Amino acid sequence: MVAAISGCSSNGEGNSPGVQSTPSAGTDGGSAVAEYPSSFSYWVELDGDSAASLTNFSEVAAYKKLEEITGTKVEFKHPGGDGAQVKEQFNLMIASRNLTDVIQTNWLAVPKGPQNAIEEGTIIRLNELIDEHAPNFKKFLDENPDIANMIMTDKGDIYAFPFIRKADQLKVYYGPIVRQDWLDKLGLDKPATIADWEATLTAFRDQDPNGNGQKDEVPFLLETGAVRNESLNQLIGAWGILAKFYQKDGKVQYGELQPEYEQFMATLSDWYAKGLIDKDFPAVDGKLKDAKVTGDTLGAFYGFASGSIGKYLDLVKDHPTFALSALSHPALQAGGVSAAGQLSPTYPGEHAVVITSEAKNPEKIVKWLDLGYGEEGHMLFNFGIEGESYAMKDGKPEYTEVITQNPDGLAFKQAQARYMRTHFGGPFLQDLDSFLQQMKYPQQLEAVDVWAQAENQIQLPPITLTAEESAKVASIMNDVNTYSDEMIIKFIMGVEPMSNFADYVDTLKQFGVEEAIGVYQAALDRYNNR
Template structure:
């Protein structure tokens, strides 16, 4: 049985005896995380009150410089991560002063690359390392970051216990050359791995007497009814059945997943493939082109940004789109609370045939996000000990729930958010209220707790969407692969060119500017760009991953 799925039956580090480990999406990208409700009240009552061993005894560092991207929810009310209550508490308990360095918003990747190239590095670098050029093994060889295996074994007992009890985690966080390069962010519960999918106006379905669609054919019938049935009731044919978003297709594989492929790399029986050059991709494009021609897709989809999307949803025009349970379903229902009939639902990812399963949004428990220790740090042993605190019982509660008695209380052994989080007295959205206390709704070097997500999704519609989207087929998703420096340098420019061309042509095919009959030419162009070399690199990386011990 998959070890990470059985984590709820093991203890995590020095965490409470039945605590489930979990992680976030990404980027986390989306909010999501692990633990079960059987935690003993006695142990939980000590959370945030029982300090770790004295800093001088265990050797916590006096000071740390810490480079990390600034999450938007933090930026809304604070200037840096040092103002987050969890980090304040850790500073109090460990005696370590942390100076956070945040790159300018929108310049994170460029600033990271410049920093790595310069060699002038802070002590800790938290980053989605899968996006780092050259790969972790090369950065270790070049003296940019440290191999952490021995440091973790000697100075991180909490993380060591987690990795020992969950060998699948250890496999994911270890490179092909056997290096552990970060203190990882881990999603330890399957529910946290699915955070995005199709969203439909539930009240429109009810008004038109429709069930939630489960197949491509049912989606077409539903969108046609949205176009013709006047579900917004204003007597005008102004409904927009579906808003296609090309930026979302790499995230959720909506519709293309019905054909058993993705619009990027995936695997089939151990063989890596690139979706856009498969014959099924032509069928997918032909379907969307037909929908566009028939007025089922927003004619302005290519130029509709977030603000325009908001206007179309709140203007009672848009029938279906893609999004998250929180920032889409929850936020729009709140924005439309003056219209009590307004409701959204997240149906299952549609398959080609009734009873089938399509591919959908999914993230492996570890996706490369974590905190690396730079090779120039003066005190790596102490830094690893300090980072390991986040994997302890107390650290787990701090970074998933915040301060007991302020942001959460224990109710029958369950860490329950207070109104400071759920009904913030200053009117802050729940994500910003959370950010003032902890980091569970994005990521970081800790284990995310699913009980965070269970409370973040306050509406039944959000919880049901997560359950529906989780029914998709995840068997073809690639695990977190590690390209060698040579593979990365040879294929990075190839994939930049391929993706730019792919996105341009998808839009052209859908809008009818490019005939579907030119699909073979599209495939030939991608082939000539070197896609087979990129496929071969990922095939080699997959074989190395499967061979990891």
């Protein structure tokens, strides 16, 4: 099969003359051999932290070192523009069949799904190639059959080399944050229920916690895009649901059809009318959010352990009292636990690497990708270059000052991007120590523990849809999402009265959302039966 794939390719990739052939894993006596490729092309988005100081991943120290080890020249192709433009360029590449050898993207979100991409000849099935030429990755899959299940289609075809967050602490990094110094000044405990939240936000509104004698405090910044994002879930877990698709007892449900969602909307609408939610919330972007936090006017918001708590404590370090701390995801009842907060899955889908049908010698590329799951590749992708970006201390790697206090003034993640790929994704296992070392403040480590206390049992696993299912759901959800994104803002701001919520639900049903639920149910059943 490999020979047939190779023979049909138009790619001119050749053998690497300077690299010795080595026996492949999974063979008797090493009868099959594969070399590293001399070169291959690799399509992948250039993340923002990398773009701060790099123009191409070939400049990353880890990839330079891999070239020394393997003799392989990787030709990185980076799409330009924002998310919509990247998606457009990806779709054009697929439609035109002008494929690179390797593509890294979220294949769970690709139209028609990965099984269709295999059947149409866009990407190749990897099962046998992994068995023969990826000993590190094969060993990992053998030891973690649950993860093997995540990266295959319902037909059993493995389609990607994944980015894996195996440790639980790597999966939680986002949640509610409060001005702890405001709580202390007003003598308030941390709010734990929705009622507690309302009392706290009311005190922020009325009792001048920033002490400037003006009523300029913004109690809470709501971000509606995060409410409808099933992995971020601002506040909604208190009502035991998610905004879109979720599961209970193996049955798929859609949150915006539920009576609990009406209660959720009614609460937010009431808070907005009382001045507890930022009046400009629909238009607030990252820069405005930063300005509100650093400008000493915002009391509570959702954010990241590193990109929010760490960043703001750095930016406002000269403020005499400024302090942030994490809040638990609120429940409705005292002593209760939120049904869901932010939780990244073990295999998040993003950064999955596939080999396309254009690759002339896929077995060689498989061997190269397998390095990321071995010890040497693990260290390169997670820590970079020993003696430069990290040093071993007491048997553990620790980042050097080139990362922690970058001489060029780069932020922690920006400095990491020069040397490694941890936190930025790719074909490897993310290291917990790498993640924890960016937590320079105890409040960040505390936040991860506090946010992890949500139950997080209702999120869907990484199911895959068939081509027909994918097309059907896309058609339905394009209309649903456009309508819902507009309507929830209207409900919250009081432009649309809550008395019209039943009409809203009827409209969602007219768009076909119940049919989409059925599609997801069939996909979940298939996933559970793999």
